[in-house]
Amino acid sequence: xxxxxxxxxxxxxxxxxxxxxxxxxxxxxxxxxxxxxxxxxxxxxxxxxxxxxxxxxxxxxxxxxxxxxxxxxxxxxxxxxxxxxxxxxxxxxxxxxxxxxxxxxxxxxxxxxxxxxxxxxxxxxxxxxxxxxxxxxxxxxxxxxxxxxxxxxxxxxxxxxxxxxxxxxxxxxxxxxxxxxxxxxxxxxxxxxxxxxxxxxxxxxxxxxxxxxxxxxxxxxxxxxxxxxxxxxx
Amino acid sequence: xxxxxxxxxxxxxxxxxxxxxxxxxxxxxxxxxxxxxxxxxxxxxxxxxxxxxxxxxxxxxxxxxxxxxxxxxxxxxxxxxxxxxxxxxxxxxxxxxxxxxxxxxxxxxxxxxxxxxxxxxxxxxxxxxxxxxxxxxxxxxxxxxxxxxxxxxxxxxxxxxxxxxxxxxxxxxxxxxxxxxxxxxxxxxxxxxxxxxxxxxxxxxxxxxxxxxxxxxxxxxx
Numbered sequence: 001x002x003x004x005x006x007x008x009x010x011x012x013x014x015x016x017x018x019x020x021x022x023x024x025x026x027x028x029x030x031x032x033x034x035x036x037x038x039x040x041x042x043x044x045x046x047x048x049x050x051x052x053x054x055x056x057x058x059x060x061x062x063x064x065x066x067x068x069x070x071x072x073x074x075x076x077x078x079x080x081x082x083x084x085x086x087x088x089x090x091x092x093x094x095x096x097x098x099x100x101x102x103x104x105x106x107x108x109x110x111x112x113x114x115x116x117x118x119x120x121x122x123x124x125x126x127x128x129x130x131x132x133x134x135x136x137x138x139x140x141x142x143x144x145x146x147x148x149x150x151x152x153x154x155x156x157x158x159x160x161x162x163x164x165x166x167x168x169x170x171x172x173x174x175x176x177x178x179x180x181x182x183x184x185x186x187x188x189x190x191x192x193x194x195x196x197x198x199x200x201x202x203x204x205x206x207x208x209x210x211x212x213x214x215x216x217x218x219x220x221x222x223x224x225x226x227x228x229x230x231x232x233x234x
Numbered sequence: 235x236x237x238x239x240x241x242x243x244x245x246x247x248x249x250x251x252x253x254x255x256x257x258x259x260x261x262x263x264x265x266x267x268x269x270x271x272x273x274x275x276x277x278x279x280x281x282x283x284x285x286x287x288x289x290x291x292x293x294x295x296x297x298x299x300x301x302x303x304x305x306x307x308x309x310x311x312x313x314x315x316x317x318x319x320x321x322x323x324x325x326x327x328x329x330x331x332x333x334x335x336x337x338x339x340x341x342x343x344x345x346x347x348x349x350x351x352x353x354x355x356x357x358x359x360x361x362x363x364x365x366x367x368x369x370x371x372x373x374x375x376x377x378x379x380x381x382x383x384x385x386x387x388x389x390x391x392x393x394x395x396x397x398x399x400x401x402x403x404x405x406x407x408x409x410x411x412x413x414x415x416x417x418x419x420x421x422x423x424x425x426x427x428x429x430x431x432x433x434x435x436x437x438x439x440x441x442x443x444x445x446x447x448x449x450x451x452x453x454x455x456x
Contacts, residue, residue, distance in 0.1 A: 103365050104343040108357030115399050120351075120413070122343035122360045127384040131369070146365035148420065152357075163356050170359060171420040180358075187386075187404045 007035040009045050009052040011080040011229035012072055013222075014065070016178060018042065018057025024222055025055055037071045048226050051233045058083065062109045062151060062181035069185040069193070080129060080192040080232035083182050084225040086200035087149065087174035090165070096202055096209055097217050099142060099224070100174050101125075101133060102149040102195040106167060107180035109153050123183030126192035133194055133228040140227070142220050147173045149197065151180035174199055192232065196221055237310040240282060240295075242274035244315055248284050248293040250452045251311060251320040253304075255411070255437070257281035257296045262439050264294065280307075290453045297322075297411065301348045301389060304411035305418065312422040319367065319425045321448050322415050325437035326387060326407035326430035329400060337432040338380050338444065339406050340371050341387040344413035344428075348391050351417060361389075361416035364425035370454060371427045374447040387430060389413035407432055427451075 015021055021043060025032045029046025035054070036042045043056025058068040065083070072078045087100060094100070104124040112121040130146070137144045150172050157164065167175075179195045186193030198217045200209045209217070236242060254260060260281035264271040268285030275282030275295065284293045297307035311317045326339060333339070344361040351359055363371075368384070375382045386405040388395065389412045412428040419426035429444060431437060440448075 103368075104360040104362040106355070106358055106360040112358065115403075116345070117397070119347040120345055120358050121403065122345045122358075122362070122386060122413075124343040124360070124362070124386060127342055127372075134369075148360055148362050150357075161356070163354075166355055167359070169421065170417065171423060180360075184403070188402060190404055 007033065007045055008075050008077055009054040009233050010077055011053055011233040012078060013053065013055040013225050013229055014058050014068065014081050014083045016058050016060050016085050021055045021057040028222060028226060029053065029055070039067055039071055041068050041071060049230060051230055053226065053229055053233055058178060061177050062111055062153065065178040066111070066181040066185050069182050073185065073189040073191050080229060081182065081186065082129070082225050082229045083178060083195040084221050085176055085178065085197050087176035087197040088201040088203055089174045089199050090168050090203040091173050092204070094145065094173050094199055096199055096207055097213050098199045099137070099144040099217070099221060100149060100197045100199065101130065101144055101146045102179050102197070103130065103146050105149050105151045105180035105183055106172060107151040109151060109180060111181060112184060121184065123180045123187065125183060125194050126186065129192050129194040129228065129232070132231050133196065133224065136227045137224055140224060142224060145173055147171060149173055149179050149195065150175040151177055153177070194228070196225055237314045239277055239306055240275045240310050241277050242282055246274040246284055247315045248291040249318065250290060250292050251317050252292065252294045252448060252452065253297050253320055253322045254294065255296060255299050255324055259437060259439065260294050260296045267445060268292070287449050290449060292449065300391065300410050301350055301414045305350065305414045308415050308418045312418055312424050317424060319452060321452050322412060322426065322428040323440055323444065323448060324409050324411065324428065324430045325433045326409040328407055328432045329388070329405050333383065333406055333432050335433055338375060338382040339387060339430045339432065340368065340375070340382045340384050341412050341428045341430065342368060342384050344387050344389050344416055345400065345405055346389045346413035348389065348413065350414055359417065361413045362420070363416060363427045364419065367425045367427040367451070371429065371451050374451050378443040378447050380443055387412050387428065
């Protein structure tokens with residue numbers, strides 16, 4: 001692993017888009033320096049409010065995020081990852097711009113199928129991180145919902161089958177493409193993970209965010225992510 | 235009036251419900267904690283009792299052992315009796331060396347080797363606790379001096395587990411019903427949380443500190 005000494009912080013913010021990671025480093029961290037992991041993942045470490053924090057992009061999809069998380073958690077120093085990203089929804093009480101925090105993730109992925117020989121594994125958030133993030137959100141006066149988020153493999157669905165809608169009947173709040181992979185990897189390493197998402201699209205309304213909405217909710221999510229991971233970086 | 239498995243009328247069942255596996259635990263509970271207890275269900279040797287604890291009306295039901303049995307009672311309670319919130323108190327077997335007898339586990343989510351929802355979803359639905367109830371449960375238990383572990387339970391169809399992958403992924407203990415309770419609560423937009431006590435044998439009696447916490451939890455935010 002190609003790292004400079006003290007390059008990676010104990011806590012890492014992990015958006016999907018590497019350009020988003022760069023944006024965060026440039027706009028929110030000071031004295032940043034780049035790091036590079038063996039598998040080509042690059043990231044940045046810098047100072048936020050006096051503490052060293054890292055940020056990297058995971059790429060899209062569960063396989064991608066699991067590689068990133070595995071490489072990060074394999075670093076002895078890294079103990080906590082917070083994924084921040086966007087998600088869609090078909091849940092009627094969830095609106096564009098809402099902030100969702102995943103207590104756990106359902107998934108259509110087969111990642112745990114072989115490990116658990118067909119039985120059901122339940123990828124869940126680290127409870128301590130969850131408490132920290134929700135406390136911070138309350139203090140920052142940001143509304144949020146905590147619940148079940150679906151991590152799926154297909155951005156463009158191959159079928160319109162009825163069974164695909166059943167998740168929503170069971171209270172799933174949103175759908176994205178990485179959470180279950182991150183949580184599973186964290187649990188395997190016995191380390192910490194949390195996922196915070198902003199709803200950018202509603203499948204039922206076929207609506208999307210306005211540019212202004214994107215800007216504001218993204219900023220809120222970055223700040224919440226930074227303030228939360230901060231607590232795990234001392 | 236009544237369902238195939240529960241004889242009570244809607245009025246006889248309190249809005250605050252605690253679930254346990256066995257009828258003997260319900261009887262023990264009623265003896266020790268409830269004033270004016272009334273037996274409202276005895277079908278198939280199960281027990282449902284409504285009474286008052288610390289001036290709160292409360293019902294306690296036994297739901298049997300295992301996911302199939304639990305699913306029957308929980309379905310009927312949620313759909314026919316319109317219960318919105320429930321706490322399941324059970325024993326669980328330890329999976330890791332540091333979960334010793336007496337450890338209290340509050341399940342944030344449940345794994346399972348049951349196939350009860352294999353045909354329902356094109357994938358893995360995550361049975362999760364209701365977050366607010368989970369937070370309240372954690373705080374209340376801490377206030378009574380218990381340091382609960384919050385994490386994964388495995389709800390198994392069988393008594394013995396022989397796979398290391400559960401342990402390697404941080405699963406704390408094994409019970410036999412929580413996964414389906416969480417799933418049905420989610421489907422009915424109801425709140426559920428499971429509190430399990432690590433023990434080698436079946437839970438015969440609910441420890442006092444858990445009991446008082448459970449009542450505080452279930453009656454808060456009515």
